[in-house]
Structure formats: C-alpha cells, structure tokens
Amino acid sequence: MLALADRANQYVDSRKPWMLAKDPKNVAEVQLVCTQALNMFRVLMIYLQPVLPQMAARASTFFQEAVWTWAAAAKPLLSTDINAYEPLAVRLDPKAVAGLVEPEAAAPSAPAVANAGASDTAALAAATSVEGNLISIDDFLRVDLRVAKILSAELIAGADKLLKLRVDVGELGEREIFAGIRAAYEPAALVGRLIVVVANLEPRKMRFGISEGMMLAAGPGGKDIFALSADSGATPGMRVK
DSSP: OHHHHHHHHHHHHHHOHHHHTTSGGGHHHHHHHHHHHHHHHHHHHHHHTTTOHHHHHHHHHHTTOOSOOGGGGGSOOOSOOOOOOOOSOOOOOHHHHHHHSOHHHHSOOHHHHHTOOHHHHHHHHHHHHHHTTOOOHHHHHTSOEEEEEEEEEEEOTTOSSOEEEEEEOGGGOEEEEEESOTTTOOHHHHTTOEEEEETTSOOEEETTEEEOSEEOEEEEETTEEEEOBOOTTOOTTOBOO
C-alpha cells in the first residue's frame, strides 16, 4: 500500500500539474494528469476501505459513487462529474499533541537522573540537546531537498577542504556547489553519483565562486565524512520527502 502511494506521489510530482496549469495551452494535459491522479487516489481509498470505512465513504461521496467493491479498483473513473473537494483529514498540530502528554512522561524524575549510569546520562544529554533545538513541521517543509547527479568534480587551487561540484538538479537546472569533502573523496570517483542537496539554500559567495546549494553528508569531518546517496531508481530533481 505504501509503495503504491509512493508511486502516486512520484507521478504527480514528476508531472507537476500546478506548473502546467500556468500555460493555457496545457489545459488538456493538465486534465489528463489530474484525472490519473484522482484515479490513483480512488484506488488507494478502495484498498483502505476495510480499515478506514468512514474516510472511504466520504471519498466515494466525493466521486459520486456508491459503496465500492474490490472490482471497482480495476476500472478507472472517466468522463464523470465529481463533487467539490473537502479535506478527509487535517494535519495534527504538534503543539496540540504536546499539550496532551503528561509532563511526567516527557522527562524522567530527578532521582532517576541522579541514579543513571554514564551511558544513560550521555543519552539524556543528547536528547536534551535535540529537544532544545526542535523545529515545527512547517519549518522542515521549507527545506527543499532534491536528488542531484554529480556531473563533474574538481580540485580547487588554494582550498584544502573543498571540491567544486557541478550537479544536475532536474527541472531546477545545473548548479555549482562547493563541498568540504576533499579529504574523503577523489573527484573522479564522485562523477555520476546521485546525492542529496538543499536546493533552496540562499547562494553563498565564497573566495572561489558562488555556491548554489549544499550537499548533504554525515560524519565528524576530514576523511570520516560520508555523502548521502539516493537509492537506485531516483532521478535528478526528485524531491526528498
């Protein structure tokens, strides 16, 4: 089920009907894409009907259909009027959820902390550090993470830590990114790799040029740094969710 939902999301994101709709010449294509997207949503709701009967009933009303059977999923809905869309669910407000949690459940009591071992104390300190730097889901959604393909990687004269990368970010075009991974990677070994970049980072003017994004990597630095890679099947420009 999750795989089917992922395929549906990939289809809509790749066709981008909201972008196509900006040009009146694309009316027929927009209608085709939206029809396909609605039918994929319909199939998902038919499959979810046994576990989410009330939501499925509202979805079938949206499509002006009676109660679905399994066989209905095999036949797409075409040339049919639908009702005005109404949200089937709303996103939970993290603050509202936090208000439902008992204070005692959020933090251990003082005696428990005092008697914790060294490893428990370290874990607690790490958790507290993260907790003090929490962001909302809206903050996270502002970060545009995209799959990018490295087209070229070059050494930079006078830079001990940086490599200059030329990357393909799909419909966003090509970007030049300076990444501090020189000690960990040979430039030639990076060409052709799929990586993850922050695509909406404000360009940064550096001594060697302008960096138009950020490559994501993990590790303490130096030789111990590891580029985050996309799995096979991903293509440049795909949004990371």
